[in-house]
Amino acid sequence: MQVPAPFEYERATSVDHAIGLLERLGDSARLIAGGHSLLPMMKLRLVNLEYVIDINDLHGELGYIRFTPDEVRIGALTRHRELLESDELAGIFPIFRDAERVIADPVVRNRGTLGGSLCQADPSEDLSAVCTTLDASCVIRSATGERVVSMNQFHRGPYETAVGDDEMLLEIRIPVRSGGSSAYEKVERRAGDWAVTSCGAAVWMDDGKIVDARVGLAAVGPNTTGIPEISALLRGRAPSEEQYAQAGAIAARSCSPTTDMRGTAEYKRHLADELTRRTLRRAVARIAQAPRPGGL
Amino acid sequence: MQVSMTVNGEPVAEEIEGRLLLVHFLRDQLRLTGTHWGCDTSNCGTCVVWLDGEPVKSCTVLAAMAGGKQVRTVEGLETDGVLDPIQQGFMECHGLQCGFCTPGMLMTARALLDRTPNPSEHQIREAISGQICRCTGYATIVRSVQWASENRIAEREAEREAERAATRTTDREPEVAS
Numbered sequence: 189m190q191v192p193a194p195f196e197y198e199r200a201t202s203v204d205h206a207i208g209l210l211e212r213l214g215d216s217a218r219l220i221a222g223g224h225s226l227l228p229m230m231k232l233r234l235v236n237l238e239y240v241i242d243i244n245d246l247h248g249e250l251g252y253i254r255f256t257p258d259e260v261r262i263g264a265l266t267r268h269r270e271l272l273e274s275d276e277l278a279g280i281f282p283i284f285r286d287a288e289r290v291i292a293d294p295v296v297r298n299r300g301t302l303g304g305s306l307c308q309a310d311p312s313e314d315l316s317a318v319c320t321t322l323d324a325s326c327v328i329r330s331a332t333g334e335r336v337v338s339m340n341q342f343h344r345g346p347y348e349t350a351v352g353d354d355e356m357l358l359e360i361r362i363p364v365r366s367g368g369s370s371a372y373e374k375v376e377r378r379a380g381d382w383a384v385t386s387c388g389a390a391v392w393m394d395d396g397k398i399v400d401a402r403v404g405l406a407a408v409g410p411n412t413t414g415i416p417e418i419s420a421l422l423r424g425r426a427p428s429e430e431q432y433a434q435a436g437a438i439a440a441r442s443c444s445p446t447t448d449m450r451g452t453a454e455y456k457r458h459l460a461d462e463l464t465r466r467t468l469r470r471a472v473a474r475i476a477q478a479p480r481p482g483g484l
Numbered sequence: 485m486q487v488s489m490t491v492n493g494e495p496v497a498e499e500i501e502g503r504l505l506l507v508h509f510l511r512d513q514l515r516l517t518g519t520h521w522g523c524d525t526s527n528c529g530t531c532v533v534w535l536d537g538e539p540v541k542s543c544t545v546l547a548a549m550a551g552g553k554q555v556r557t558v559e560g561l562e563t564d565g566v567l568d569p570i571q572q573g574f575m576e577c578h579g580l581q582c583g584f585c586t587p588g589m590l591m592t593a594r595a596l597l598d599r600t601p602n603p604s605e606h607q608i609r610e611a612i613s614g615q616i617c618r619c620t621g622y623a624t625i626v627r628s629v630q631w632a633s634e635n636r637i638a639e640r641e642a643e644r645e646a647e648r649a650a651t652r653t654t655d656r657e658p659e660v661a662s
């Protein structure tokens with residue numbers, strides 16, 4: 189039987205209340221949202237806390253997807269199911285629906301949240317790769333004010349983020365640029381499993397040429413990483429199979445997978461290559477299929 | 485700490501430890517042992533209950549997190565001794581063998597039918613993809629959900645027919661009166 193070590197349960201009634209509790213309780217406390225990452229770690233005694241602060245009642249305040257011409261803003265407590273089911277989000281960033289379809293299973297998706305996934309910072313976690321691919325930024329609040337950090341700054345390493353002990357992730361902001369689309373693909377051993385390797389790609393085009401392209405990989409190294417070399421390669425070029433192959437080769441040599449029960453390092457490098465090609469190809473095909481002026 | 489919630493329509497208030505998981509609260513404290521406790525790692529899905537109308541894996545929810553909320557367990561499916569169509573479907577189509585996964589399957593499938601009354605086989609399989617049947621009896625589970633779906637349609641058609649009949653009677657009434 190797996191049971192967490194004893195702790196005190198607190199329930200936050202507002203963002204300010206949650207931050208007040210964090211400020212008072214320091215590193216002995218952590219926020220719990222969906223709990224599907226934190227509770228398993230607490231059961232295994234990998235995480236031991238004195239206080240757990242339940243923020244699920246803040247869903248009304250922090251569960252939203254808002255659209256402006258320049259930006260999509262997603263509240264940190266937005267649940268996987270809400271991200272999966274939003275047609276408007278899928279229209280602008282199809283990568284979200286691609287990824288959410290293969291994150292855990294439908295029942296787990298009823299609980300898990302975007303903010304919780306990012307704060308867990310698991311190297312195999314899919315939404316960190318999605319947000320990295322889309323060049324998202326994260327709004328972090330403390331009692332003294334708010335700051336906005338890029339995904340690169342946010343994700344410091346495995347299970348480590350820029351969010352301090354007395355801070356809270358409130359919102360994820362994703363820039364909307366014209367002429368673009370995106371895609372995500374994951375190879376997993378069975379439904380709902382962690383990725384053997386997954387890959388996200390976003391491409392922006394103008395007049396038949398790639399203006400910008402971003403690729404993010406998960407599960408093939410200590411961090412969920414974007415690959416700037418691929419962006420540099422593709423900018424200014426017309427998309428072609430040759431470009432995708434070169435990008436795939438860069439992905440395979442840029443990552444640092446390890447051999448484990450999910451596969452050998454060699455196989456994961458092969459997947460990084462193949463999935464990079466596939467997602468770039470699909471993102472470009474989506475731009476051609478559904479040109480949305482002003483939309484990504 | 486004190487926690488109070490509504491379980492299958494009944495208010496409950498209990499003294500618990502903050503670390504108590506919802507599955508153990510239901511089974512050990514309330515003696516509602518219909519909800520099963522399986523893998524303990526949110527993989528097998530036999531512990532699925534509804535929390536404010538949404539299926540959740542109760543091995544990965546604190547009992548304290550359910551405070552103030554509505555919980556529905558497999559015991560809450562039948563009403564006045566009449567089985568829910570999903571339970572009837574599992575009976576008709578041999579949807580259970582050892583029965584261990586059944587409570588989670590029932591709760592997840594019932595939630596699916598509430599949102600998607602006529603699911604395709606693919607949608608059913610996707611909905612139960614977070615549930616493991618250790619007897620591997622998925623084919624009959626899918627058939628059971630389909631049975632419930634078809635018979636719920638039949639129920640609704642019967643209701644609509646009854647309504648139409650009632651309307652016709654009402655329409656005719658003035659004639660009879662005159």
